[in-house]
Amino acid sequence: MHSIKWIKIWFCIIMLIPLLGLFNYVIDPYGFNKMILMKNINLIKEDNTGYTIKYKMPNLRNGNWDNIMLGTSRIGLMDTKVVNKYLGGKTFTMSQPGSAIPIQYDSFLYAIKFNNVKNVVYGIDFMSFNKNIKLNNDYVQFKEELQSFGRFYTFDMYFNIGKVKKSIDTILNNSSNHSRYGAMYSENGERHFYQYKQRLREGTFDLQRSIDKHIKWYFSKVGNYYNYEYSSKYMQQFKRIVDYCNNNSIKLYVYIPPMYSKHFYAIKESGLKDEFEQFKKDLAKITDYIDFTGVNSITNNRNNYWDSSHLRKEHTELIMAKLFRSQNTYKHEDFGILITEDNVEDHLKSQSHQYKKINLKKILTTDYKRR
Amino acid sequence: MLFNSYEFIFLFLPLSFFVYFFLLEKRLVVGAKGFLVFTSLFFYSWWNVAYLPIILSSMLFNYVIGNSLNDNFKKVLIRKKHLLVFGIILNLSLLGYFKYTDFFLENFNLAFDGSVPLLHLALPLAISFFTFQQIAYLVDSYRGETAEYDFLNYSLFVTFFPQLIAGPIVHHSEMMPQFASKWNLVKNYKNIATGLFIFSLGLFKKVVIADTFAQWATAGFDNATVLNFFEAWITSLSYTFQLYFDFSGYTDMAIGAALLFNIKLPINFNSPYKALDIQDFWRRWHITLSRFLKDYIYIPLGGNRKGSFRTYTNLLATFMLGGIWHGAGWTFVFWGFLHGMALVVHRFWKALGFTMPKVLAWFITFNFINIAWVFFRAKEWEDALKVLDGMSGFDKVVLPNVLSSKMSFLSQYGVEFGNFIDAIHGDTTTILWLLFGFVLIGGFKNSIQEMSAFKMSLKTVLFSGVIFVIGILSSNKVSEFLYFNF
Numbered sequence: 001m002h003s004i005k006w007i008k009i010w011f012c013i014i015m016l017i018p019l020l021g022l023f024n025y026v027i028d029p030y031g032f033n034k035m036i037l038m039k040n041i042n043l044i045k046e047d048n049t050g051y052t053i054k055y056k057m058p059n060l061r062n063g064n065w066d067n068i069m070l071g072t073s074r075i076g077l078m079d080t081k082v083v084n085k086y087l088g089g090k091t092f093t094m095s096q097p098g099s100a101i102p103i104q105y106d107s108f109l110y111a112i113k114f115n116n117v118k119n120v121v122y123g124i125d126f127m128s129f130n131k132n133i134k135l136n137n138d139y140v141q142f143k144e145e146l147q148s149f150g151r152f153y154t155f156d157m158y159f160n161i162g163k164v165k166k167s168i169d170t171i172l173n174n175s176s177n178h179s180r181y182g183a184m185y186s187e188n189g190e191r192h193f194y195q196y197k198q199r200l201r202e203g204t205f206d207l208q209r210s211i212d213k214h215i216k217w218y219f220s221k222v223g224n225y226y227n228y229e230y231s232s233k234y235m236q237q238f239k240r241i242v243d244y245c246n247n248n249s250i251k252l253y254v255y256i257p258p259m260y261s262k263h264f265y266a267i268k269e270s271g272l273k274d275e276f277e278q279f280k281k282d283l284a285k286i287t288d289y290i291d292f293t294g295v296n297s298i299t300n301n302r303n304n305y306w307d308s309s310h311l312r313k314e315h316t317e318l319i320m321a322k323l324f325r326s327q328n329t330y331k332h333e334d335f336g337i338l339i340t341e342d343n344v345e346d347h348l349k350s351q352s353h354q355y356k357k358i359n360l361k362k363i364l365t366t367d368y369k370r371r
Numbered sequence: 372m373l374f375n376s377y378e379f380i381f382l383f384l385p386l387s388f389f390v391y392f393f394l395l396e397k398r399l400v401v402g403a404k405g406f407l408v409f410t411s412l413f414f415y416s417w418w419n420v421a422y423l424p425i426i427l428s429s430m431l432f433n434y435v436i437g438n439s440l441n442d443n444f445k446k447v448l449i450r451k452k453h454l455l456v457f458g459i460i461l462n463l464s465l466l467g468y469f470k471y472t473d474f475f476l477e478n479f480n481l482a483f484d485g486s487v488p489l490l491h492l493a494l495p496l497a498i499s500f501f502t503f504q505q506i507a508y509l510v511d512s513y514r515g516e517t518a519e520y521d522f523l524n525y526s527l528f529v530t531f532f533p534q535l536i537a538g539p540i541v542h543h544s545e546m547m548p549q550f551a552s553k554w555n556l557v558k559n560y561k562n563i564a565t566g567l568f569i570f571s572l573g574l575f576k577k578v579v580i581a582d583t584f585a586q587w588a589t590a591g592f593d594n595a596t597v598l599n600f601f602e603a604w605i606t607s608l609s610y611t612f613q614l615y616f617d618f619s620g621y622t623d624m625a626i627g628a629a630l631l632f633n634i635k636l637p638i639n640f641n642s643p644y645k646a647l648d649i650q651d652f653w654r655r656w657h658i659t660l661s662r663f664l665k666d667y668i669y670i671p672l673g674g675n676r677k678g679s680f681r682t683y684t685n686l687l688a689t690f691m692l693g694g695i696w697h698g699a700g701w702t703f704v705f706w707g708f709l710h711g712m713a714l715v716v717h718r719f720w721k722a723l724g725f726t727m728p729k730v731l732a733w734f735i736t737f738n739f740i741n742i743a744w745v746f747f748r749a750k751e752w753e754d755a756l757k758v759l760d761g762m763s764g765f766d767k768v769v770l771p772n773v774l775s776s777k778m779s780f781l782s783q784y785g786v787e788f789g790n791f792i793d794a795i796h797g798d799t800t801t802i803l804w805l806l807f808g809f810v811l812i813g814g815f816k817n818s819i820q821e822m823s824a825f826k827m828s829l830k831t832v833l834f835s836g837v838i839f840v841i842g843i844l845s846s847n848k849v850s851e852f853l854y855f856n857f
Binding site: 001002003004005006007009010012013014016017020134155156159160161162164220221222226227365367 | 377560561563564567593594596597772789790793794796827828829831832833835836837839840841843844845846
């Protein structure tokens with residue numbers, strides 16, 4: 001074969017790159033552009049919560065958000081409409097699943113850079129203060145861009161062989177008689193557990209298994225509590241957010257999200273009670289907050305949860321009413337205690353009586369096979 | 372700009388190629404070479420334009436000193452040896468200042484309980500490579516082994532973008548004649564096809580193979596404290612494969628890109644993990660660095676000409692310097708020391724006339740290299756020791772859950788059953804990839820052999836085109852080449 005012919009054929013083959021890119025763009029498996037939506041083809045998208053930064057930052061950068069919700073996926077599930085109702089304006093959920101404080105700090109800076117933020121609602125988690133927590137993959141990948149307030153491009157979401165497979169999966173899933181749903185972000189950053197809702201509708205959702213499986217994950221070798229070392233450096237970083245808000249007339253509302261009581265017990269069982277209390281004490285030195293953890297009428301009812309830590313969206317009202325000091329807390333007076341530097345010790349003392357013994361070892365050694 | 376980035380592959384490389392040959396077609400040879408120097412400096416400045424004056428002044432300084440040392444330049448007012456020493460000291464000072472100042476200060480503070488603040492200097496890209504390249508040029512000028520080169524060709528020799536960042540460490544004697552040759556000023560379609568072939572191969576090695584192993588190696592070293600026996604071995608093996616496919620992939624891309632411009636870069640790898648002894652390994656791994664260390668450190672130290680003891684100390688010194696060249700840290704020095712010691716042991720063994728079966732020789736050599744890489748990769752001593760602890764710790768054996776019923780008797784010996792490769796985020800594909808890695812390093816021709824045997828055929832074009840497409844579509848994240856850090 002002549003060299004020129006070889007080169008021509010080579011260039012013909014690499015035309016596959018734009019063709020496959022176009023295919024991915026049209027099918028748009030993760031719902032990044034939603035330009036062409038076709039029933040039975042690509043209406044139902046794949047789980048896009050692994051692309052938090054790529055998905056959320058361009059929306060956040062567009063501006064026009066008045067309120068920002070910060071924290072982990074526990075606040076990510078909360079209904080922004082409820083927050084809008086109390087605070088007015090438009091709310092964006094800048095939550096990052098299982099994130100450490102440095103990630104939340106950088107996200108906060110990114111949010112205020114491009115928005116005239118008036119309120120910050122912060123669902124702060126104990127696990128985020130673990131010095132040894134694994135940083136989210138997409139944060140590690142895009143840290144520099146995030147810290148330099150750069151743009152986030154999505155073209156590599158299309159020119160990608162893995163996404164070709166996802167595009168095909170999307171088509172197959174949409175054309176199937178039994179389409180499956182995944183967790184998804186919406187444009188305002190809110191997280192939706194469509195997969196749980198689907199299973200609940202179909203009667204195949206095993207809540208107890210979901211709770212135990214999540215506890216196992218959290219406390220396993222790859223989980224967020226593993227090798228826990230409380231970081232006061234992270235607390236200082238959180239303080240910088242508080243100081244910034246105070247100095248710039250941004251109202252800050254802080255709360256510790258309500259975990260299911262068994263998850264609360266597991267913290268003590270794994271030997272982290274002291275660190276958990278230290279976290280709450282240090283937090284109280286910096287700001288007042290509402291503590292929704294512990295055992296109360298909401299956290300003791302597993303049906304309020306999707307797993308061991310994610311409160312269902314329909315209970316957003318209970319959280320926000322308490323947080324914004326509304327009288328509208330119905331009968332759940334015991335849910336959420338206002339903590340200040342003055343009452344934190346008493347609060348911890350009374351909470352320490354709430355712990356119960358659970359067989360954490362059994363949960364950790366059970367094999368929760370995929371279903 | 373990385374070789375595996377879209378901007379390099381789809382903009383920078385084609386534009387440089389077309390404009391260069393367009394200028395040559397218009398018989399603007401000086402303009403074309405000047406353009407190539409300009410694009411190379413642009414390529415260099417892409418990361419940080421602040422580095423540009425460093426490489427420019429280094430280039431100018433060495434060109435002037437080199438020409439002054441050259442026999443063709445008669446009007447030298449000081450003795451040539453002093454000029455050479457001055458040139459080398461200045462080069463090493465530049466490298467030392469940027470690369471080793473903080474290392475020195477840290478150790479000074481530690482030894483004397485001092486608190487001298489660190490400078491936290493950013494390491495100018497490729498400084499280790501272009502410094503070595505130009506020291507060789509100075510030494511050869513002193514020896515009268517260089518011709519009188521013009522500055523444009525010299526600039527091209529130093530800055531030519533395919534080899535600028537991470538080698539191969541080229542020698543002026545193999546590059547200058549190519550830049551001066553008129554035969555290389557016309558498009559050569561055979562070279563273009565061969566260049567595309569080897570570039571595609573390199574891209575695939577980097578993006579598909581090395582970056583896949585990288586995820587387990589990174590997770591393992593990040594979680595060094597909790598690794599069980601299998602996790603620790605998978606971590607070290609993943610890094611061993613990652614480093615080879617990353618660096619040799621980069622070199623293939625450099626060789627391919629250079630071939631588009633009719634420039635043949637020296638080979639840098641020749642199936643190093645097939646080596647049967649440590650000397651064999653260093654003849655196959657980073658060949659251009661080994662060549663430099665041998666010609667400009669080991670032989671000037673006396674090589675093997677001054678008796679056994681001096682040979683051994685020369686070997687150790689050369690490899691410890693080679694170690695610290697890779698990075699300012701004791702782990703690198705120790706890695707160099709391990710290799711130096713291995714070479715000493717090997718020489719001793721050979722002198723005694725012993726032999727061993729090939730399979731055993733390969734097994735020992737490969738495992739030594741694999742274990743030594745742990746020090747090379749670890750950020751801290753403790754991390755290296757923890758990974759090695761896991762690799763040697765039979766007390767931390769975890770087997771997959773599926774074996775728990777059949778092998779439950781092992782529990783009495785402390786063996787646990789569970790998710791046995793959790794800490795490195797592994798699954799069954801990890802094991803398959805490791806097996807694939809062994810098959811690739813042991814059972815296939817390396818890319819240089821593939822290039823030598825390259826023929827224009829439907830088979831090669833399909834193979835090359837498809838791996839290029841897969842390579843491009845697999846770069847989910849454009850990851851840096853490991854040797855950019857050195």
